Amino acid sequence: MCFHASRFEARIDDKNALVDLEHQDRTKYDKELIASGIKHFKLATDENNPPSSYYLQAAVSYYHCAATTFEDTDWAEILNLYNQQLKFQYSPIVALNRLVPYYKFHGAGKGILEVEQYAKNPNAIKNALYYSIKAVLYKETNNMENFEIALYKAISLSDNKIQKNYLNKQFENIS
Numbered sequence: 001m002c003f004h005a006s007r008f009e010a011r012i013d014d015k016n017a018l019v020d021l022e023h024q025d026r027t028k029y030d031k032e033l034i035a036s037g038i039k040h041f042k043l044a045t046d047e048n049n050p051p052s053s054y055y056l057q058a059a060v061s062y063y064h065c066a067a068t069t070f071e072d073t074d075w076a077e078i079l080n081l082y083n084q085q086l087k088f089q090y091s092p093i094v095a096l097n098r099l100v101p102y103y104k105f106h107g108a109g110k111g112i113l114e115v116e117q118y119a120k121n122p123n124a125i126k127n128a129l130y131y132s133i134k135a136v137l138y139k140e141t142n143n144m145e146n147f148e149i150a151l152y153k154a155i156s157l158s159d160n161k162i163q164k165n166y167l168n169k170q171f172e173n174i175s
Contacts, residue, residue, distance in 0.1 A: 002037030003061035006030040018166035022070040034065050056085045075104040092123045099133050108140035128158040132167065144174065 010024035019025075041058055045051045051059070060081050067073040082098035085091070095118055103111025115134055118124055131154035138147035151170055158164045 002033045002040065003058060003065050006033035006037065006065055012162070016162065017169075018162045020166070021064065024070075026068065029065060037062065037065070051084075053085055053088055056081050056088070073104070075101045079105050092121070092125045095121070096125050096127075096130055096133075103133075103137060103140075108137045111137045112141065128154045128160075128163065128167075130154075131157060135170065148174075 006029050007024065009030065010026065010028040011019055013019050037058070041055075041062060044055050044058070060078050063074050063078050063081075079098065079101040082094060082101060085094045086098065099111065099115055099118060102114050106114075112134075115130075115137060119126070119130075124130070131150045135147050135150035135154055138144070138150055148171070151167060155164055155167045158167060
């Protein structure tokens with residue numbers, strides 16, 4: 001939780017608008033909370049105790065905190081951590097969250113194939129996040145028609161006003 005809480009100030013701008021991870025001002029990350037998280041993180045496991053699902057989730061958050069820029073994010077390691085979580089215990093939300101590091105590591109074209117594979121699972125969660133991920137992938141591959149369809153679906157499924165405003169701005173930014 002320290003890693004998550006350390007990024008709170010960077011997630012919303014001065015106009016109360018959502019700031020995605022790529023555009024967050026990392027100087028706003030709370031260094032004391034990150035240090036506390038690292039301290040607890042080191043105490044959470046050793047060679048005699050395999051990492052728990054919570055430990056793996058904390059490790060993902062740590063890698064986001066540790067990257068000095070979005071471009072420096074270790075997507076390969078984050079993908080590895082999600083893969084470990086899924087081996088530990090399958091969860092449709094973990095599988096959904098895994099789609100982002102998968103596409104960041106393998107590229108948007110392979111990301112679309114992975115999203116399609118995920119959607120075939122009868123337990124797949126097709127919420128605002130799912131359609132937001134699809135929209136990003138379609139935009140990255142210049143499939144603007146499917147981008148707009150997926151983005152509209154994400155907006156229609158979102159119950160969060162800040163998230164909905166963020167998604168609506170994506171329509172405004174179509175070039």
